Amino acid sequence: MEKTLITRADDFGSCHAANVAIIEAIKTGDFIQNVSCMATGPMIEEAAEYAKSQKSKICFGLHSCITAEWDYIKWLPVSDRTKIPSLMTEDGTFPPTTDWYQHNPPDLDQIIYEYENQLDLLVKMGINVQYIDSHMIPEIVIPGLDHQVEQWAKKKGLIHHTKYYIKGDKSCPHDKKNYQEGLKSWKDWLEDLTEGQHLSWMHPTKMGREALLLTNQKTPLGFVACGRDVEYQLLKSNIMEQLCEENHIQCIRYDEAV
Secondary structure, three states, X not given: OOEEEEEEEEEEOOOHHHHHHHHXXXXXXXXXXXXXXXXXXXXXXXHHHHHOOOOOOOEEEEEEOOOOOOOOOOOOOOOOHHHOHHHXXXXXXXXXXXXHHHHOOOOHHHHHHHHHHHHHHHHHOOOOEEEEEEOOOHHHOOOOHHXXXXXXXXXXXXXXXXXXXXXXXXXXXXXXXXXXXXXXXXXXXXXXXXXXXXXXXXXXXXXXXXXXXXXXXXXXXXXXXXXXXXXXXXXXXXXXXXXXXXXXXXXXXXXXXX
16 A cells, blocks of 8 residues: 655735745645635735646645634635634634634534635635635634535535644644754654545745744744745745655645545
8 A cells, every 4th residue: 555645835825925825836836736825815816826727736625714713914805804704813813723713603604604704705805715714723623614615615616624633643843943843843753644645734834024924923033934944945935845755655635636
């Protein structure tokens, strides 16, 4: 039995720094096979322009979003806010964490309504959306959401991401301080993969003033930016492809997965 790895880059459209990193990763290598597009992100139009030219190479998905965790960059709803009041905080934005929904139970129909509008926006921009995953995985804390999204995804002909997490798998490395630490962590993780199908996800982002805005009161300034820049550096160096080749791992798209 072979080793296969669904390789995903998240937050395409969230900011220019993420777009630059993901586009360069696609151009310079073959590790990333799936890209999740954030319709709620302020730079989704820029992301869409590139995505339209990569339909045959990359499997694109909707990175559905009903949280906005950073203090200085906010993901805004696509829908009319008056139609989704159970998803809005007092300042008219999504809550910062999924835990907020545990204390403020949302209307599931309103979530699907927002997801529908997010999908429609990506499709209108010319993106060939083939799967749906979720930002911060609210399905874990909102009862009934996973089933409802699964039914909606089936209706829309989309692959539903929760069917592709492997129980017992150790999560892939994140938030490493520098390139060498990141390289060692990914090298060890890939070497430990057993036969069968696995999943990895990254948030490559190019370091700069914009990336430093990815912070909040609970996160040290630069912590997220540094970790995501390490992922960007790993992807543009082509070392990820080399590590996969050494460990006989095939990187695959969601539409090639089981």
